Amino acid sequence: MSRMAAKDRRQELIAAAFRVMVRDGVVKTTTRAVVNEAKMPLGIFHYCFNSREELLQEVITRITDSGVAKARNVFEGEGDLGARIARSLYAFWEGVELSPGEHQVGYELTHYALRQEGFEDLARRQYEHYLEVHEQLLAEAAESAGIKWTVPLPVLARYLNAVLDGVTLCWLADRNSENTREVLSLTGEHLMSLAAKDA
Amino acid sequence: MSRMAAKDRRQELIAAAFRVMVRDGVVKTTTRAVVNEAKMPLGIFHYCFNSREELLQEVITRITDSGVAKARNVFEGEGDLGARIARSLYAFWEGVELSPGEHQVGYELTHYALRQEGFEDLARRQYEHYLEVHEQLLAEAAESAGIKWTVPLPVLARYLNAVLDGVTLCWLADRNSENTREVLSLTGEHLMSLAAKDA
DNA sequence: CGGCGTCTTGGACGATCGACCAACTGTGAT
DNA sequence: ATCACAGTTGGTCGATCGTCCAAGACGCCG
Structure with a gap:
């Protein structure tokens, strides 16, 4: 080598x-599977990481940051509030259908962190980030459209996050794309109904 | 013995x-941990089950059915549509806060099934059941209140299921009860806005 | 050239896992 | 009492896991 x-x-x-996780799941992401995927000898592993947990921790933070970066592009562009919302939800959903495994891994890692002693904070921070980004994007959209949300921003962000997580989880199980898109469309209309002209 | x-x-x-799962998670629910919890010798296990997978399969179906049974009581009672919806969402949330571990196990088992060869159907059927129950309850509520939903029932059921799953998942990570309740309240109001007087 | 720090490598260790088995025990029918 | 069958038990097997280590190889600096 x-x-x-x-x-x-x-x-x-x-x-x-990360590639192993997407392919085989978090549980089967062993030190041997990882070095095998990277075509490296096993001994390399504990020269680069103190433990398997340290590797998983790094993957979690990377997933969190990349998820945030992706979402950041979602609300970009022109148009009125309705068009922006619809485009954002569509972009999010395109991302899910394009690479379901990555999202699945995200949930697996969350549950892994919730069970691992001393890793609960990682899961907490993960969702803290997501909510913060959703909050920020909703605020920008409101400002750019000259409206105000009639619901407290943290609540609205949590609502949006819940719907996205929920439809993704359900779709991972039953792969019903059609109804999922309609749910997202319904959610978009709901969001618009929660906007009022700014004073 | x-x-x-x-x-x-x-x-x-x-x-x-199931008790071991709630306490230690699905991954750590080994054959030895289970027989130890049940205070039985290890040899008993493979006399009662062909494999560990068979046990987990049984737990999944049990979880699914009990979840359905719980939800069935949720829409019972008197009152107009708004009261019934609010009470239902409150009852659901009370269940989550009362025993978070059970819900956490539900998600862990879903992801386990999605990864296990030949178990994907189990996850699919799990959400099939959930959606069916939500659909039925929404239909009953509409009939009892003399209204019609302005959104196709399967879509509405998926929407409701998504919000409930989503807020639960997020709450398992950050334990923010206050905002979660507000999200549920927001969802309840949204549902009511999707009801129209029956012809 | 020689030495020193960084990196590489294959093998090994102890722990834990799912699964299996042969021997034993109790029980009910004949 | 005897027999067949259902249930019980402790030990053991091979596989796989995370982790560690000693020895060697490389490359840079004096």
Whole structure:
């Protein structure tokens, strides 16, 4: 194996671990499966990571940040509030249908963190981030459209987050795309009904 | 160990497995942990079950049915549509806060089933049941209140299921009860706005 | 050139897991 | 009492896991 800095190898292992998770699930993401995916000898692993938990922790934070980055592009663009909302929900859903495994892994990691002693904070921070981003995007959309939300922003963000998580989870099980899109459309209309002209 | 029919022992092991899951999570629900919880020798296990998977399968179906049975009581009672909806959502949420672990296990089992070869159907049927029950309850509520839903029932049921799953998942991570209740209240008002007087 | 720190490697260890089995015990029917 | 069958038991097997280590290889600096 060609020589490589431990830092770089860490990144490659994190990426390999994520691929294994998407393919086989978090539980089956063993140290051996990861180094095998990265085509590295087993001994490398504990030279780059103190433990398997440390690797999973890194994957969780990476997932969280990348999820946030993706969402950030979602509310971009022109149009009135209705068009922006509809486009955002559509973009989110396109992301789910395009790579369901990644979202599935996200949930698996959340439940893993909730069970792991001392990792509960990681799950908490994960959703803290999501809610914060949703809050920010809803605020920007309101400002850009010259409206005010008639519901407290933290509640609205949690509502939006809940619907997105909920439809994704249900779709992962039954793959009913048609009804899911209608639920998102319904949610979009509901959001618009919660906007009032700014004073 | 006192003599007992294999059938009865099966039930006790299923119950013990569920307790272990709630306490330690699905992943740590090993055959040894289960028989230890049930205070039985290890050898009993494979006399009552062909495999660990068979036990988990039984727990999943039990969870699904009990969840359905619980939901069935939720829409009972008197009052107009608004009161009934509010009471139902409150009852659901009371159930979550009262025993969060059971709901957490439900999600863990769903993800377990989605990953297990040949168990995908179990997850699909699980959500099929949930949607069917929500659909039925929404239909009964409409009939009893003399209204019609302005949204197709399957879509409305999926929407309701999504919100409930979503807020539960988020709450399991951040335990913000106050905002969660407001989201449910918001959802209740939304549902009412989707009701029209029957012709 | 020589040494030193970084990286590489294959193998090994103890723990834990699902699964299995042979021997034993109790019970009810004959 | 005897026999057949259902239930019980403790031990053990092979596989897989996370982790660790000693020895070697590489590359940079003096």
